[in-house]
Amino acid sequence: MKRNLIKFVNDKAKYNDLYRKSLMTNLSNSGTKVSSLGVFESVGSTLSFLCLNFKNEKIVSSNLKTNLFSLLFCFKPQVLIINGLGRYRTSQRFRLLLRVLLDYRNSSVQAIFQNYADYRFYRRFCNHAKVYWVPGSGGVSRKIGASENSFVAIQRDSKLSLVAKSIQECASLIQEVKAGDSLSFTLVGCSIRNELAKAQLPNFENVGRYAQDDIFIDGRSFIQPEGYGEGIPHTLVDAMCSGMKVFIKKQCFLRYGLHKLHCKFSCIGNGWGELGATANASKEVSLESVNESYISIISSMNKLKK
DSSP states (O other), X not given: OOOOEEEEEESSHHHHHHHSHHHHHHHHHTTOEEEEEETTXXXXXXXXXXXXXXXXXXXXXXXXXXXXXXXHHOOSOEEEEEOOOGGGTTOHHHHHHHHHHHHHTGGGEEEEESSXXXXXXXXXXXXXXXXXXXXXXXXXXXXXXXXXXXXXXXXXXXXXXXHHHXXXXXXXXXXXXXXXXXXXEEEESSOTTOHHHHHHOTTEEEEEOOXXXXXXXXXXXXXXXXXXXXXXOHHHHHHHHTTOEEEEEXXXXXXXXXXXXXXXXXXXXXXXXXXXXXXXXXXXXXXXXXXXXXXXXHHGXXXXXX
16 A cells, blocks of 8 residues: 655754654654655755655645745645744735735645634635644643742744833733732743843843753743734743743734633733633643644645645
């Protein structure tokens, strides 16, 4: 019996190891032959990707740059995992471009949006492409801090400038609400020498980068800022699965589709609120449940036109 062949493509192969490893492992364990390719690692890897048009492999593509490249130059059945539109989220021209490309490829492409607002838009306006919503890449439970008054924000140097104001706004609001309590605020994931962290986040201790399993150990509450067009932040679903208190803007709460997971939103002021995540909601964004959704969609590729 011929085995299914699936190639996971991304900007770099290491991103598949970081964000798709468990999905690839699950598919492999079910009898599918799975391999990985970084499309933009070298001229050779880009040519290898183009050669997939002549091979009997289905494509699972991630990251916006690779997704666009795949839509333009790969004419095989494929699944696109669209993490978010990033800085193009508010660009009507970009939204139109992606819509045209999806509809041009007709039913040979299945687009999975991790952002609920993006999913709603493309479900409404795409006439031919198959569109799905899956909330994130799957969260896992991690160790969290012991103190009820400890708060943590997880960021990268490249994104901090876009969200620092939002993080500080939330921290200042929490200080007002909990006036008189001794609070601690910790920034994890940025370099210790990040000057922006010192200038715009005066309430935070910048502890640098931790091992992935330890990113929450300095906090029992998690601050989810707005300002970057992610699908649904990986650290957010990890925080939900870890049982942390989550502070988030109402707009983000709706954009990520958390209301569709039957989560509650308790306003604390200025559009900020505390996320009330049920055990069932945490299960729905967990790695196990999300992988089941991806596998179901990917498995249906065998029915698509070549």
